[in-house]
Amino acid sequence: MPHAPRQERLERLEQATLQLSRHSARVDAAQACGLSPVQYLCLRHVSAQPRLVSDVARFLGISNAGTTGLVDRLLEQELVDRRRDEADRRLVWVSIAPKGLAAMEQMRAARWKRLEAMFAPLSDDELETIAALVAKLRVPE
Secondary structure: OOOOHHHHHHHHHHHHHHHHHHHOOOHHHHOOOOHHHHHHHHHHHHHHOEEEEEHHHHHHHOOOHHHHHHHHHHHOOOEEEEOOOOOOOOEEEEOOOOOHHHHHHHHHHHHHHHHHEEEEEEEHHHHHHHHHHHOOOOOOO
16 A cells, blocks of 8 residues: 555644644643643743743743733632742742642642553553654744
8 A cells, every 4th residue: 555645644643643632641630630731831830940920921922911810810729829029029929839739749640640541552662762753843933
């Protein structure tokens, strides 16, 4: 049987990646904790170190106002802390709270469980091949 034309291969690959993204382990993990994927990404970003609200906005690709609302909702759930900069009161820092760290650990465990289930049919060699191939992809800007 002859190989499918490149366009057909790319369409199959696109469908496969869409299916994977719809069933993202990150999304499942966030939902298991009652969080949106954006809330999860925000928590993950500030878990490494305190961040300025403007840095979080840039990382998430949303406005400062949208980030402020997001942080407000995470504050209500006691998942993050917010404080004004001592030297420049215009700057606002966001850091993860103890309850947020616990939620991140719960999400991390759920995420790994989902990833293990999703990729269970693949051998370690196949996983390595996929990882190497995906690393070669270039995303147009």
